[in-house]
Amino acid sequence: TTHITDTGRQLRDFSESLQQWTEFQTKTHSLSLSLTSQLRLILTPSQSTKLSGSYRTGKRLNIKKIIPYIASSYKRDKIWMRRSIPTKRAYQILLCVDDSKSMGESSSGNLALESLVMVSRALTMLEVGQVGVMGFGADVFTAHDLVEPFATHEAGARVLQNFSFDQDGTDICLLIRQTIDRFRLARQQSATRGSEDLWQLSLILSDGLTPSSAHERIRRLLREAMEERVMIVFIVMDDAGKKKGDSVLELKEAKFSKDEMGNSRVVIERYLDTFPFQYYLIVHHLEDLPGALAGLLRTWFAEVNS
Amino acid sequence: MATATEIQAALEPEAAQVKVVFTTTDEDIQLPESKRQLLVPAAFPNYCNPQDIRRYGLSRILNSESMLDTPTAIPFDFLVNGTFLRTTLEDYLKENGLSFESQVTLQYVRSLIPPVYEASF
Ligand SMILES: [Mg+2]
Numbered sequence: 038t039t040h041i042t043d044t045g046r047q048l049r050d051f052s053e054s055l056q057q058w059t060e061f062q063t064k065t066h067s068l069s070l071s072l073t074s075q076l077r078l079i080l081t082p083s084q085s086t087k088l089s090g091s092y093r094t095g096k097r098l099n100i101k102k103i104i105p106y107i108a109s110s111y112k113r114d115k116i117w118m119r120r121s122i123p124t125k126r127a128y129q130i131l132l133c134v135d136d137s138k139s140m141g142e143s144s145s146g147n148l149a150l151e152s153l154v155m156v157s158r159a160l161t162m163l164e165v166g167q168v169g170v171m172g173f174g175a176d177v178f179t180a181h182d183l184v185e186p187f188a189t190h191e192a193g194a195r196v197l198q199n200f201s202f203d204q205d206g207t208d209i210c211l212l213i214r215q216t217i218d219r220f221r222l223a224r225q226q227s228a229t230r231g232s233e234d235l236w237q238l239s240l241i242l243s244d245g246l247t248p249s250s251a252h253e254r255i256r257r258l259l260r261e262a263m264e265e266r267v268m269i270v271f272i273v274m275d276d277a278g279k280k281k282g283d284s285v286l287e288l289k290e291a292k293f294s295k296d297e298m299g300n301s302r303v304v305i306e307r308y309l310d311t312f313p314f315q316y317y318l319i320v321h322h323l324e325d326l327p328g329a330l331a332g333l334l335r336t337w338f339a340e341v342n343s
Numbered sequence: 344m345a346t347a348t349e350i351q352a353a354l355e356p357e358a359a360q361v362k363v364v365f366t367t368t369d370e371d372i373q374l375p376e377s378k379r380q381l382l383v384p385a386a387f388p389n390y391c392n393p394q395d396i397r398r399y400g401l402s403r404i405l406n407s408e409s410m411l412d413t414p415t416a417i418p419f420d421f422l423v424n425g426t427f428l429r430t431t432l433e434d435y436l437k438e439n440g441l442s443f444e445s446q447v448t449l450q451y452v453r454s455l456i457p458p459v460y461e462a463s464f
C-alpha cells in the first residue's frame with residue numbers, strides 16, 4: 038500500500054519501510070560505530086590547535102608584543118600565547134539523497150539508502166547537532182526536517198518511505214539552491230543559542246549523473262555556498278557489483294564541437310573531468326565510506342583552520 | 344564577477360544527455376568493455392545540429408577515434424528494443440514513456456542503406 042503526502046508525493050508502505058530500516062541498521066551497525074568514533078575526533082575537538090591571547094607565561098612568544106615589552110622597560114610582560122579552550126561547536130547537517138530513476142535502475146539506490154541509514158545513525162549517536170534529510174530529483178523535498186529529533190526506528194522508517202527512485206530528472210542546481218536557502222533559514226533560527234560556533238554541512242548521496250551542461254551553473258552555486266560557510270560533500274555511489282566497465286570512473290561523454298574551420302567534430306571526454314564538486318568521494322563498497330568520509334572531513338577542517 | 348564561460352552557460356539551454364550502452368553481434372566491430380557505456384547528447388538545444396542526435400550522429404560517435412577508430416567511416420543503424428531507431432533519442436524516449444534518467448541499449452549493425460547526408464550547417 039502507498040500513501041500520498043499533502044504535496045502529492047507517494048509514500049512507500051510504513052511497515053515495509055520500518056522493516057527495511059531495521060535490516061539496514063543491523064547490517065551497518067559496526068560501520069556506524071566506526072564512523073562515530075572517527076568523527077568524534079574530527080567534529081568535537083577537545084583541544085584548540087591555535088595559540089592566542091596574552092599571558093605572563095605560556096607556550097610560545099607573541100612576536101608583536103616584544104617591542105612594546107622592551108619599550109615599556111619590561112613592564113608590559115604579557116608576551117606569551119597559550120592554547121585557548123575551543124568554543125563549543127554545533128552542527129546542522131543535511132543528508133541529501135538522489136531519488137531519481139537512474140538510482141533505481143542501478144544498484145546505486147540501495148547503496149544510497151544503506152549509506153543514509155549508516156551515516157544518520159552515526160551522527161545521531163554523536164549528538165553534535167541537528168540532522169535533516171532531503172530528497173532530490175526533478176524536484177527537492179524534505180524527508181526529515183532539521184528541527185525534528187531523529188532517534189527512533191519510526192523516524193527512520195518515515196524517512197525511507199519517501200524514496201522510491203521514480204523522479205524523471207536529476208536537478209543538482211535546484212538541490213544546491215534549496216540547500217543554501219534551507220541553511221540560511223536554519224542559521225537565523227538558531228541565532229539565539231549564542232556563543233556556539235555553528236557549522237553547516239551537506240552530504241549528497243547520488244550516482245553523480247547530472248547533465249554536464251549544468252556543471253558550470255553548479256560550480257557558481259558552490260561558490261555561493263562556500264561564501265555562506267556551507268560545506269558540501271558529494272558522495273558518488275558507484276557499487277562495485279555493477280557489471281564490468283560500468284563505473285562512473287570510466288564513464289565518458291560524447292559532444293559535438295566545431296573546430297577552427299567550422300567543421301563539426303566528435304569530442305569524447307571523461308565525465309568526471311568536468312565534475313564541479315571540489316569535495317567528493319567515490320564509494321564502491323559501503324565499508325569504504327566511514328574511513329573515506331572521515332578522511333575528507335579531516336582534510337577540510339585542517340584547511341579551514343589553517 | 345561572472346566570467347564569459349559562466350555567462351555563456353547561463354544563456355545556453357540545458358543540453359540533455361542520455362546514457363547509452365552499445366552492443367553488437369558483429370565480432371569484428373566489438374567495442375572494449377570500458378567503452379560500451381557512453382553519455383550522448385539526446386535533446387536538441389539551438390547550438391546543436393539536429394543530425395547529431397539521430398542515427399547519423401550516433402554513427403559518427405561510434406566511428407570516432409576514441410571509440411572504434413575506423414579508418415573509413417562505417418555507416419551504422421541502431422536497433423533499440425528490436426526496432427530501428429528512426430527518430431531522435433529524445434523522441435524515442437518520449438514515445439516510450441521514458442526520461443533522460445533511463446539507460447538505453449543500442450545494438451549497432453552495419454547499415455544496408457547508404458546514409459542520407461542532410462546539409463544543415
Ligand atoms: Mg539520476
